[in-house]
Amino acid sequence: MSAPPDGGAVDGPGGDAERLRRVAVATLEANWEHDHTVPSRTLYPHQWSWDSAFMAIGWAHLRPEYAWRELESLFRAQWADGRVPHIVFNPRLPVGAYFPGPEFWASERAEAAPTTATSGLVQPPVHALAAWLAYRRAPSDPARAALRRLYPRLVAQQRYLATRRDVGGAGLACVVHPWESGLDNSPAWDAPMAAVAADEAVMRAYRRHDTAHAPAAHRPTDLDYARYVTIVASYRDGGYRDAELARRHPFLVECPLFNAAAGAAEHALAAIAPLVDADPGPHRDRAARITEALVRRLYDPATGTFHPRDLRAGRLVPARTVLGLAPLILPDLPASQVTAVVAEACSARFSVARRMSRPLPSYDRTAPDFEPLRYWRGPSWMNINWLVRRGLLGHGRADLATGLGRSMAELVATAGCHEYFHPDTGAGLGSPAFGWTAALLLDLLADERAPAPAI
Ligand code: 2M8
Numbered sequence: 407m408s409a410p411p412d413g414g415a416v417d418g419p420g421g422d423a424e425r426l427r428r429v430a431v432a433t434l435e436a437n438w439e440h441d442h443t444v445p446s447r448t449l450y451p452h453q454w455s456w457d458s459a460f461m462a463i464g465w466a467h468l469r470p471e472y473a474w475r476e477l478e479s480l481f482r483a484q485w486a487d488g489r490v491p492h493i494v495f496n497p498r499l500p501v502g503a504y505f506p507g508p509e510f511w512a513s514e515r516a517e518a519a520p521t522t523a524t525s526g527l528v529q530p531p532v533h534a535l536a537a538w539l540a541y542r543r544a545p546s547d548p549a550r551a552a553l554r555r556l557y558p559r560l561v562a563q564q565r566y567l568a569t570r571r572d573v574g575g576a577g578l579a580c581v582v583h584p585w586e587s588g589l590d591n592s593p594a595w596d597a598p599m600a601a602v603a604a605d606e607a608v609m610r611a612y613r614r615h616d617t618a619h620a621p622a623a624h625r626p627t628d629l630d631y632a633r634y635v636t637i638v639a640s641y642r643d644g645g646y647r648d649a650e651l652a653r654r655h656p657f658l659v660e661c662p663l664f665n666a667a668a669g670a671a672e673h674a675l676a677a678i679a680p681l682v683d684a685d686p687g688p689h690r691d692r693a694a695r696i697t698e699a700l701v702r703r704l705y706d707p708a709t710g711t712f713h714p715r716d717l718r719a720g721r722l723v724p725a726r727t728v729l730g731l732a733p734l735i736l737p738d739l740p741a742s743q744v745t746a747v748v749a750e751a752c753s754a755r756f757s758v759a760r761r762m763s764r765p766l767p768s769y770d771r772t773a774p775d776f777e778p779l780r781y782w783r784g785p786s787w788m789n790i791n792w793l794v795r796r797g798l799l800g801h802g803r804a805d806l807a808t809g810l811g812r813s814m815a816e817l818v819a820t821a822g823c824h825e826y827f828h829p830d831t832g833a834g835l836g837s838p839a840f841g842w843t844a845a846l847l848l849d850l851l852a853d854e855r856a857p858a859p860a861i
Contacts, residue, residue, distance in 0.1 A: 423851050426819050430851075433823040433844035434464055438472065439496065441479035443845075446825065446837035448619045451503050453480060453494040455529040456588055457842050459536035460789055464845020467852050470544035474552035477537055481559040483522045487648075488566030490533065490559075491524035492585060505615040506635065516646045526646035527586050527638070530664045531567060534560045534671035538678055539849075542858065554682045560675060567668055568692070570648040574717050577699035578660045579668055582651065583637050587661045588789075589782040590634075591626040593725040593769055595659070598716045602656045604629070604636040620836055624779050652717070659723075662704045662712035663732035663793075669696035670735050697738050704733075710746035726755060726770040728790050734797025744801045751794065752806070758794075760809040765791040765817055767829035778829050785826040785835055788814060792846040799857070811850055818847050 437443045442453040443461040450457075458480045465473040483494040495508045508523035516526060537556055541549050567579040574580060581587050584595040609628050612635065616625050626634075637657050644654070651658060672693035679686035704712045706722055711730035713722040731751050733739050739747075751758040755770040765786040769776055777783040791814050798807040817832050818824075823843040825836030 422819060423815070423854070426815060427848065427851055429818075429823060430464070430844040430847045431468060433839045434461070434468065434841065434848070436839060437461075437841045437844075441475050442494070443472075443476060443841050445841045446839065449616060449825070449837045451499055452496050453483075455480060455490055455492045455494075456532050456789075459532040460792075460842035461845045462533075462536045462540050464842075464848045466540035466543040467848045470540065470546065470549060473536075473540040473544075474549065474556075477533060477540075477556060478552065480533070481556060483520050483524050484559055484562065485516075485520060485524075486518040487570065488562035488564075489518070489526075489528050490531070490563050492527045492529040493525040495523040497523065502613070502615070505612060506638065510612075510635070511638070512642060513646075516642075518646070526642060527583050528567070528581075529586060530588050530661075530667040531563055531671045532667045533563065534674040534678065535667070538674040539858075541678070541681070543852075550681055553678055557675070557678060557682045557684060560671070560678075564668065564671055564675070564692070573648075573651050573658055574660060574703075574715070576660075576703055577695055578665045578703055578715075580651075580658050580660050580717055581664055582641060582655055583634070583657060585634065587659075587664060587729070589663070589727070589729060589768065591630050591780070592727050592729065592782040593773070593775060594661075594714050594723050594727045594729055596725065597723050598657055598659050598714075598718065599630070599633050601718060602633045602637060604632040606632045608632045608635060624835055625781055656718075658717040660703060660715040660717065661729060662700065662714060663729045665696060665700050665704070666732040666735050669693050669700065669733075672696060673737060693736075694738060697733075697736050697740075700733055700736070701740060701743055705743055707746075709750075711750040712747070726750070726773070728756065728766055728768045728794070731756065731766075731794050731797070732790075734801060735793050736797075737800050739801070748798070748801070748803060748806070751798075758798075758806050758810055760805050762809045762813045764829055764832060765810060765813045765827075766794060768826075771829065779835065781826065781836075784829055786817065786829045787826050788818070788843045788846045792850065795850075804857075811854060814850060815847065815854075818843060823847070 444451050445454050445457045458476050462473040462476045484490050511525045513519040513524045571579040584590050606629050609632050672689045676686035676689035706713055712733050715722055734747055755772050756766050767784050767786055768782045769784050795807045795810045817827055821834035823840055824834030825840040
């Protein structure tokens with residue numbers, strides 16, 4: 407698909423948008439698995455938490471009932487303490503279908519875990535936003551009934567993060583593993599990960615599944631994996647309990663994307679509350695507190711962007727990654743931070759513009775360690791671009807959101823529904839039939855036809 411010269415919508419007279427939509431629909435349908443959508447049949451054959459939220463946003467355009475089945479199947483695996491696990495394992499799959507599998511996580515040994523095998527980590531809480539967007543896209547009585555069932559679970563998810571995960575005591579949740587951020591090997595985690603003592607030899611005891619399906623040069627390294635399993639083992643061996651994390655856990659970071667998602671969740675819950683006869687007031691108060699804490703703890707006026715805070719080292723991580731742009735999704739982000747973060751997005755580091763040839767990379771493209779092929783260390787990802795586009799729209803930058811949206815659609819039109827993309831050439835990387843790429847493309851195409859209001 408070539409860019410419309412007049413800056414018009416992607417669904418021009420050539421019908422490209424319809425072709426693109428069909429590709430997305432076929433991908434989503436092919437990844438549907440009895441009550442959820444797999445991110446990828448090969449690389450990630452189970453149910454992932456934030457992937458499911460993005461899938462629900464896509465299904466709302468196609469089969470709204472699947473959006474609710476998707477979210478409800480995920481929340482059936484919610485732990486008694488409120489955590490929503492980042493992987494729900496499909497018991498029908500053979501051992502070895504994914505590493506680390508259920509035998510490594512051993513969730514059955516943890517007090518708060520459900521009977522279904524899950525991981526013990528969480529992922530960015532984008533689910534309340536997904537539920538709200540799915541409802542708004544296709545309101546109906548069954549949708550409202552599903553919202554009513556989900557609401558207390560979404561509230562419990564937020565409570566878990568706001569209480570047990572507020573390790574720094576400053577009103578932000580911390581992630582206890584890079585996998586919780588969703589941006590597994592982002593350069594944002596290099597400094598805190600370097601402090602995790604791990605021996606690469608640990609991996610001799612395991613067989614990585616990812617490098618059988620994707621080139622090793624596009625994936626995290628063996629040393630990354632040695633640290634990933636070391637951190638999980640430490641958490642798991644303490645029963646995945648959060649008490650005393652500050653004293654004993656090797657990786658504790660306040661992430662701007664994770665906390666922006668938690669803030670956006672409170673805004674979404676405030677919108678949902680009246681539909682389920684609940685009070686939106688407390689959600690608005692919590693949303694305001696999260697935004698205030700994000701600005702106070704994670705914004706650096708010297709760089710004009712947000713950075714993760716490494717709680718063990720007691721400092722902000724200097725790397726400028728796309729995580730720093732995520733607070734744009736907060737409708738109440740103060741104007742001075744909006745201006746600064748939009749400037750960061752438009753800088754040579756991320757190159758957002760009214761006319762842009764490629765979507766945002768995941769990392770500062772001017773950094774010496776920018777790696778255009780390696781997973782979250784450079785490639786472009788649809789979910790992050792989708793979030794930033796929403797943020798730009800919400801802050802009155804439809805001009806930039808249009809440029810970004812068009813570059814996203816063109817990328818997928820050329821390369822297909824890949825997991826991630828080379829940020830310069832646009833070549834498709836990772837899994838070729840990836841769920842959230844398809845789901846969010848459907849949302850983008852619908853939004854181009856009839857823009858939805860912010861939250
Ligand atoms: C990737 O993460 C998993 C571990 O959770 C992996 O690398 O095996 C990340 O891209 C994550 O954000 C995503 O949710 C998951 C499934 O798509 O894959």
